[in-house]
């Protein structure tokens with residue numbers, strides 16, 4: 001079953017076509033990579049999927065339901081989470097507080113600023129469980145700003161996972177990490193997200209990571225889909241190598 005279907009999406013900025021008829025299907029349970037050189041339109045497509053941008057034309061369906069142009073919070077309630085630098089605005093908070101807040105926000109709960117976040121028992125239990133899953137249980141009382149980048153990225157994932165999403169969007173989850181950290185993160189994402197049964201749509205410039213993690217790959221180039229297939233099919237595609245895989249490294 002397709003969890004997500006993007007159909008013929010166009011988006012332009014002041015006459016510049018960032019997306020020109022992009023279609024994409026993400027099967028439930030799969031890890032789907034969206035790759036392409038800088039400016040290919042990957043982030044724009046994420047923004048259309050999550051409702052941050054309305055497309056000029058085309059449709060987005062989630063579990064068969066049309067969600068084109070829905071506001072972000074409604075899309076999130078359906079089970080679409082994005083983990084792009086989520087933790088950053090919470091730098092001065094403690095790690096556990098940030099995850100509790102992410103859980104409360106997802107549930108649509110209103111919280112009282114003078115009531116400590118510890119008082120929200122259900123959300124706190126969920127947050128603690130998620131922190132354990134991402135291996136940050138020992139950091140619960142640390143400030144977010146004290147975390148090294150690798151752990152901050154795990155926290156980003158925790159803040160997305162605590163909403164129990166059906167579809168998780170990760171925008172360049174490995175950006176800025178060292179080679180060793182990237183390897184650890186790939187292992188971590190593969191194990192954790194498969195175990196959790198999360199469907200993943202991610203962008204990434206690290207070709208090795210993409211080929212290791214993804215079940216299917218869509219290659220975007222200049223706002224169009226250049227190719228779609230399994231890692232083997234994409235690796236074998238001369239057109240793709242010329243446009244991206246061989247070019248940018």
Ligand SMILES: Nc1ncnc2c1ncn2[C@@H]1O[C@H](COP(=O)(O)OP(=O)(O)OP(=O)(O)O)[C@@H](O)[C@H]1O
Nearest residue numbers: 013014016018036037038039040041042043044045
């Ligand atoms: N708000 C905007 N206003 C004007 N142009 C934009 C806007 N957002 C994106 N663009 C342009 O649309 C094109 C696609 O950008 P997008 O960020 O989607 O690419 P990308 O594939 O995510 O690139 P990267 O790998 O560098 O993140 C780029 O040429 C970009 O300059």
